[in-house]
Amino acid sequence: MKNLLRYIIARTLMTIPMVFILLTIIFVVLRLMPGDPVSAMLGGHAPEKVIEQKREELGLNKPITAQYVDYLWQVSHLDLGDSMVLQQKVTVAIREKLPATIELTTFGMIITLFLGVLLGAYAADKRRQAQDSAIRLYGIVIYCIPVYWMGLMLQLLFGIWLDWLPIAGRTGPRIFASDFEYTGFYLFDTLRVHDFEAFRDVLVHLVLPSLTLGLSLSGIFVRLTRANMLDVLKADYILAASARGISHATIVYRHALKNAFIPILTMMGLQVALLMAGAILTETTFSWPGMGRLLLERIYLRDYPTIQGVIIVFALIVAFISLLVDIIYAVVDPRIRY
Amino acid sequence: MAQGLGRPFRAFAAMGRKYGVEWWILMFGAAVIAVIVFMAMFPHTLAPFDPFSQEAGPQLANPGGPHLMGTDNLRRDVWSRIVFGSRTILGVSVLAAVISSLVGIFFGLLSGYAGGLVDRGLSLVMDAVYVFPGLILAIALAAMFGPGVINITFAVAVIYIPTYFRLVRGQTLAIKQELYVEAARAIGAGSPTILMKYIFPNVIATTVVVFTLNVADAIMIEAALTYLGLGLPPSVVDWGMDLAMGKKYLASGQWWLITFPGLMISTLALGFTMLGEGLAEILNPRLLER
Numbered sequence: 001m002k003n004l005l006r007y008i009i010a011r012t013l014m015t016i017p018m019v020f021i022l023l024t025i026i027f028v029v030l031r032l033m034p035g036d037p038v039s040a041m042l043g044g045h046a047p048e049k050v051i052e053q054k055r056e057e058l059g060l061n062k063p064i065t066a067q068y069v070d071y072l073w074q075v076s077h078l079d080l081g082d083s084m085v086l087q088q089k090v091t092v093a094i095r096e097k098l099p100a101t102i103e104l105t106t107f108g109m110i111i112t113l114f115l116g117v118l119l120g121a122y123a124a125d126k127r128r129q130a131q132d133s134a135i136r137l138y139g140i141v142i143y144c145i146p147v148y149w150m151g152l153m154l155q156l157l158f159g160i161w162l163d164w165l166p167i168a169g170r171t172g173p174r175i176f177a178s179d180f181e182y183t184g185f186y187l188f189d190t191l192r193v194h195d196f197e198a199f200r201d202v203l204v205h206l207v208l209p210s211l212t213l214g215l216s217l218s219g220i221f222v223r224l225t226r227a228n229m230l231d232v233l234k235a236d237y238i239l240a241a242s243a244r245g246i247s248h249a250t251i252v253y254r255h256a257l258k259n260a261f262i263p264i265l266t267m268m269g270l271q272v273a274l275l276m277a278g279a280i281l282t283e284t285t286f287s288w289p290g291m292g293r294l295l296l297e298r299i300y301l302r303d304y305p306t307i308q309g310v311i312i313v314f315a316l317i318v319a320f321i322s323l324l325v326d327i328i329y330a331v332v333d334p335r336i337r338y
Numbered sequence: 339m340a341q342g343l344g345r346p347f348r349a350f351a352a353m354g355r356k357y358g359v360e361w362w363i364l365m366f367g368a369a370v371i372a373v374i375v376f377m378a379m380f381p382h383t384l385a386p387f388d389p390f391s392q393e394a395g396p397q398l399a400n401p402g403g404p405h406l407m408g409t410d411n412l413r414r415d416v417w418s419r420i421v422f423g424s425r426t427i428l429g430v431s432v433l434a435a436v437i438s439s440l441v442g443i444f445f446g447l448l449s450g451y452a453g454g455l456v457d458r459g460l461s462l463v464m465d466a467v468y469v470f471p472g473l474i475l476a477i478a479l480a481a482m483f484g485p486g487v488i489n490i491t492f493a494v495a496v497i498y499i500p501t502y503f504r505l506v507r508g509q510t511l512a513i514k515q516e517l518y519v520e521a522a523r524a525i526g527a528g529s530p531t532i533l534m535k536y537i538f539p540n541v542i543a544t545t546v547v548v549f550t551l552n553v554a555d556a557i558m559i560e561a562a563l564t565y566l567g568l569g570l571p572p573s574v575v576d577w578g579m580d581l582a583m584g585k586k587y588l589a590s591g592q593w594w595l596i597t598f599p600g601l602m603i604s605t606l607a608l609g610f611t612m613l614g615e616g617l618a619e620i621l622n623p624r625l626l627e628r
Contacts, residue, residue, distance in 0.1 A: 021466040029478050133359070140615065144608040146558045148565050149600030152585060156593055167589075270469065277473035281562055285585070295474075296566055299481045307481070314474055322469060 007330050015323050020072075022315040027071055030308050031064070058084070058305075080309035085301045090309035093294060098313070099184030100170060101290035104209055105279050111214025116221020117257070117264065123222065124229030125252045135222060143219035147278045151212040151285035158208060165208050168287040175201045209286040213278050217271065224267050228260040235259075262333050269325035272318055357620050364616025370609030374602075378424040385418035389575045394418070398587070401594045408594040410580075411587065416594060420602055422575040427606065430487065431556035434494035439549055441495075442502025443541070447533055449503065450510025461507070464500040472497035476559055480568040490569035494556050505548055509541045547621065550614035554607045561603045577603050 038054045055061045059070055074081060080090035123135035159167035170186055171177055175198045180189045187206070190199035232238065233256050241251050280292030287293070291310055298306040354361045377384055386404065387394040394405070394415040401408040407416035449460040467475070476493045483489035513519060519536050527535075563569040564578030572579070577599040584595025 017462065018466055018469075021462055022470060025463075025466060025470070025475075026478070029475070029482060140611055141608065144554065144558075144611050145604045146561060146565075146600070146607070148562060149581065149596070149603060152581070152588060152596045152600060156588060156596065160589065160591060273469060273471040276471040277562075280473060280477070281565070284566060295477065299477070299568070307478070311474060311478055315470060318469055318471065 004330060008327055011323060011326050011330075015319050019316065019319050022319065023072065023075060023312065024068075026308065026311050026315065027068055030304065030311075031067065031071075075312060080312065081305040083298075083303055083306050085298070085303040085306075090306050093306060094291070094309055094313055096184065097289060097291050097294045099186075100288060101279055101283070101292065103185055103187065103206065104213065104282065104288060104290060105275050107206055107210035108213030108217065108278070108282075109275060111210060112217040112221055115214065115218040117225045117261075119218070120222040120225025121229050121253060121257050121260070123226045124233060124256075127230065132226075136226070139219040139222035139226075141219075142215060142222075145216065146281075147212060147216040148281040148285050150216055151209070151282055154208055154212055155285070166205050167208060170202060170205050170289060171198070172201050172205070209282050209288055212285070213275070213282050216278055217274060220271060220274070221264070224264055225260060228263045229256055232256045232260045262329065265332070266325060266329055269322040272321045276314055276318070360616050360619035362616075363612045364620065367609045367612030367614070367616060370605060371613060374424050374428065374606050374609065377421050378428050381421045381425065385415075385421040387415035387418040389414065389419045389422040391415070391418075398592055407598045408592075410583065410595055416580075416598055419575050419580055420577070420598055423577045423580065423599070424602070424606075426487070426570070426574055426576045427557055427560055427578075427603070430491050430494065430560045431553050434491050434556045434560070435498065435549055435553045437491070437495040438498035438552070439502050439545060442499040443506050443538075443545060445499070446503040446506025447510055447537065447541070450507040451514060451529070451533055451537065457507075460503070464503045467497070468500035468504065473559060473562060476563060477566065477568060480563050485569060485571040487570065487574065490560065490563060493563065493569065494559050497559070498552050498556065501548060501552065502545060505545060506541050509544065510537055513537050513540050543621070547614050547618040550610050550617060554610035554614065557603060557607045557610065 038051050038058065038060060052061075059067060062070070078091070080094070082089055083093060086093075119135050119138070123132045126132045155167040158165045166172060177186065180186070180193045180195050180198055182189045182192060186202040187199065190196070190202055229252075233252070238251060238256060241255055242248070246255075279290065280295065282288065283290045283292035284296060291313070295307060295310045298310070354365075392412050392414060394413055395409045397409065397413050398411055399405050399409040401416075405415055405417065407420065409415055410419075445460055445464070449457045475497050479493035479496060480490055483493060514537070519532060522532050522536050560569070561576075561578035561581070564576045565582045567579075567582060570576050570579060580599040581596055581603070584592070584599065587595050
C-alpha cells in the first residue's frame with residue numbers, strides 16, 4: 001500500500017516536465033511561427049496605430065522570453081486569457097464546449113472497447129482460421145477508412161436513405177437545451193430534471209457520432225487485443241486451466257482476456273491521442289458543438305488566445321489520462337510498483 | 339514467348355506458396371499503389387475533362403454516361419478531379435514521410451549514439467510530441483503556416499518525426515553494444531564512420547515497414563486537414579477538399595460527391611497499409627504477430 005502511494009506520487013511528479021514541454025511546444029508553434037496574429041486578425045489594412053495598440057494589449061510587443069514567462073504564469077493559474085474576437089474568457093468558452101466532447105468520446109470509447117476487444121479475443125481464439133482472417137481484414141480495412149468519411153457514409157445511410165437517425169447537433173429542433181442545461185453533459189442533465197423526452201432525443205443524437213468514432217478506432221483495438229491474447233493463450237497457466245477441465249470458453253473469455261486486458265489498458269493511454277483527433281473530425285462532420293468545432297471556428301476567426309487555450313486543454317487531457325492509465329495499471333497489476 | 343512469360347509467373351507463384359497470404363496482401367497493396375501512381379503520373383490519359391473546367395457537363399449530374407462519377411455543383415467532372423487530385427495527396431504524403439524519416443532517423447542516431455544529456459533532452463521533447471494528438475499539432479501548424487502545398491507537407495511531416503526517432507534510437511542503443519561496433523572502434527574508426535557504416539545500414543531495414551505505414555497515415559491526415567478547410571488553396575485539386583465540398587450536398591442526396599473522393603482516400607491508405615503489413619510479415623514475421 002505504501003509502495004503504491006509512493007509510485008502514484010512519483011508518477012504524478014513525472015507529468016510535470018511533460019506538461020511543461022507540451023506547453024513550450026504549443027508556445028513555439030503559436031508564437032514563433034511566421035504570421036502575426038494581430039495583423040491577421042485586424043486584416044492587412046488596419047492602421048499602424050490600432051495594430052500597435054492591440055499588440056500592447058495582448059503583450060505581444062514584449063520580448064519573446066517575457067511573453068513565454070507570462071504565458072507559463074498565466075497557464076499555471078489556469079487562466080487562458082480573453083478571446084480576441086468575442087467578449088468572453090477563453091475558459092468560459094471551453095467550459096461550455098468540453099462536456100459535449102467528453103460525452104462523445106466516452107461513448108465512442110465504450111463502443112470501440114466492446115467491438116475491438118470482443119472481436120480481437122475471438123480472432124485469437126480462432127487463430128489461423130477463416131474467422132481470424134476475416135477479423136484481421138476488418139481491422140486493417142476499418143483502420144484505413146478515415147473517420148470523417150465513415151461519418152459521412154453513415155450519415156448518408158442512416159440519416160438520408162433510411163432516415164432513422166438525425167445527422168447533426170446534440171438535440172433536435174423542438175428540444176431546447178436551456179430547459180435542462182446544468183452541467184453540459186446532456187444525458188445527465190435531462191435525467192436530472194426528469195425530462196425523458198429530451199433524454200431520448202439527446203441519446204438518439206449521440207448514436208451516429210459515437211458509432212462513427214467507435215467503429216473507426218475499433219480496428220486498432222482488434223489488433224492489440226488479438227496480439228495480447230495470442231501471447232496469453234500460450235502461457236502455462238492457460239494449459240493448466242484446460243488440464244483442470246475448465247471449459248474452453250471460460251478459459252478464453254475469462255482467464256485469458258482478463259490477463260490480456262492489462263497491456264491493452266496501457267495501450268489505451270496512447271490511443272487517447274487518436275480519440276481526440278477522431279473527435280475533432282467527427283464533430284466537424286456531425287456539427288457537434290464540442291472542442292473540435294470551437295478550435296476550427298476560432299482558427300477561421302484567427303482568435304489566437306482561444307486556439308491556444310483549446311490546444312492547451314487537449315494537452316492537459318492527454319497528460320492527465322496517461323497519468324491515470326499508469327496509476328490504474330499499478331493498482332491492477334502489483335508487479336508494476338517500483 | 340510463352341516460356342518467357344511463364345518463368346516470372348512461376349517465380350511469382352512460388353513466392354506466394356512460400357509466404358502464403360502475406361505475399362498476396364503485399365501484392366494487392368503494391369497493385370493499388372501502382373494504379374494510383376499511374377493516375378498521378380499520366381492524368382491526361384485517364385481524365386476525359388479538365389479538372390477545373392466548369393463546362394464539363396450539367397450541374398450535379400448522376401454518375402454514368404460521359405461522367406463516370408457524375409459532376410459537382412460547379413459542373414466539373416468528379417472522375418477527372420479524382421484523377422488529378424491523386425497528385426496532391428500522393429505528393430504531400432510521400433514527401434512528408436520522406437522528410438520526417440530523414441529528420442527522425444538523424445536525431446534518433448544522434449540521440450542513441452551520443453547518449454547523456456543530448457539523449458535525455460531529445461527524448462523528452464520527442465516523447466511529448468509523440469503522445470500529443472498528431473492531428474491537433476498538424477492543425478495548429480497548418481493554421482500558422484497558411485495554405486500551400488509545401489506548408490501542408492511540413493505540417494504533416496512534423497508529427498511523424500518522433501515515430502522514427504523512437505525506433506532508431508532504440509535500435510542504435512542496442513547495436514552500439516554489438517561486437518562488430520566495438521571492433522570498428524578498436525581499429526580506430528571515428529564516430530561518423532561508425533554511425534554511417536556500421537549502425538545506419540542495420541537501422542534502415544526496419545524503418546522501411548514503418549515508412550510504408552507512415553505514408554498510409556499521412557494520407558489520412560493530409561485529407562483530414564484539407565477536409566477541415568486547412569492547408570491548401572482552392573486552386574489545388576484535392577480529394578479532401580472535394581469531400582468537404584460534397585458534404586454540402588449530402589442532405590439533398592448527391593451521394594457521389596462524397597462517396598468517390600472518400601473511397602479513393604481509403605483505397606490509397608489501404609494500399610500502403612497492406613504493402614506495409616505484407617513487408618512486415620515477410621521481412622520480420624515476429625514484428626507484428628509476436
